[in-house]
Amino acid sequence: MKNDVLQQRRIEANIIQALYEELSREIGEERALTLIATAVGKQAFQKGRDLRTLHPSGDLSVLAELWRNLGDGGALDIEFIQQSADCLQFRVNRCGYAEAYAEMGISPRLGAVLSCSRDEALLRGFSEQISFECSRTIMDGSGFCQFTYRKQPLPSDDGNAVPPRND
Numbered sequence: 001m002k003n004d005v006l007q008q009r010r011i012e013a014n015i016i017q018a019l020y021e022e023l024s025r026e027i028g029e030e031r032a033l034t035l036i037a038t039a040v041g042k043q044a045f046q047k048g049r050d051l052r053t054l055h056p057s058g059d060l061s062v063l064a065e066l067w068r069n070l071g072d073g074g075a076l077d078i079e080f081i082q083q084s085a086d087c088l089q090f091r092v093n094r095c096g097y098a099e100a101y102a103e104m105g106i107s108p109r110l111g112a113v114l115s116c117s118r119d120e121a122l123l124r125g126f127s128e129q130i131s132f133e134c135s136r137t138i139m140d141g142s143g144f145c146q147f148t149y150r151k152q153p154l155p156s157d158d159g160n161a162v163p164p165r166n167d
Contacts (some may be wrong), residue, residue, distance in 0.1 A: 003070075003071075003072050003073035003074070003075040003096070005069070005070055005072075005075065006073070006075040006096055006097060006100060009097055009100065009114065009115060010100050010104070012114065013100070013101060013104055013106055013111075013114055014104070016036060016110070016114060017104065017105075017106055017110065019036070020032050020033070020036060020110055023035065023036075033109065033110065033113060036110070036113055036114075037113045037117055040113055040114060040117060040118060040121075041117060041118070041121040042121075043118075044117075044118035044119075044121035044122040044125070045121045045122065045124055045125040046125060047118075047122050047125065048121065048122040048123060048124060048125020048126035048127075049125040049126070050125075051066070051122070051125070051126050052125065052126045052127065058126060058127040058129060058130070059085070059151075060083070060084075060085065060086070060087070060088040060130065060149055060151055061083075062126075063088055063123075063126070063130070063149055064080070064083055064088055064090075067090065067147075074096065075095075075096035075097065076092050076094065076095055076096060076097075077092065077093040077094035078090055078091070078092055078093075079091045079092075079093055085151065086150060086151045087148070087149070087150050087151070088147075088148070088149040088150075089147065089148045089149075090147050091144045091145065091146055091147070092138065092144060092145035092147070093143075093144050094138075095137075095138040095139070095145065097111070097114075097115045097139075098111060098115075098138045098139045101114065101115075101139075108139050108140065108141070111139050112137065112139045112140065115139065116134070116137050116139050116140075116145075119132065119134060119147075120132055120134075123149070127151075129151055129152050129154065130149050130150065130151050130152070131149070131150045131152060132147075132148070132149055133147070133148045134146065134147050134148075135148075
């Protein structure tokens with residue numbers, strides 16, 4: 001089965017790599033990377049907003065399904081460790097996105113901007129109630145990626161925390 005997201009990332013990476021090289025010559029590598037990260041982040045944030053419109057509950061199950069879809073066709077080898085109403089934890093043991101960027105000669109730094117940096121921006125667009133931690137990534141040279149999402153309790157009218165709902 002083909003993974004359309006992975007194919008789309010390859011197309012984007014071809015264009016962005018050329019742009020990155022030109023920008024790096026004109027304004028320097030760090031500034032070029034920052035500008036690309038800003039643009040990718042804005043796109044991912046909007047994708048998160050769109051996802052929230054489709055799934056107003058903002059539940060972690062939506063994020064679990066999103067990750068399953070990103071892994072379709074073998075693009076990711078995901079090992080789910082914990083999935084509940086208030087915690088989603090998993091490892092990515094193989095990343096086809098990192099492999100594709102390496103095959104294309106794209107540096108891990110730019111690869112991280114093109115893929116890994118989307119995760120937090122998408123989450124900010126999707127839910128203010130979910131925290132995110134990614135302690136390591138394959139793109140950064142680790143043997144696997146480690147993700148933890150936690151749904152935070154909503155404050156009640158009296159200022160005390162209300163636990164997440166399980167609907």
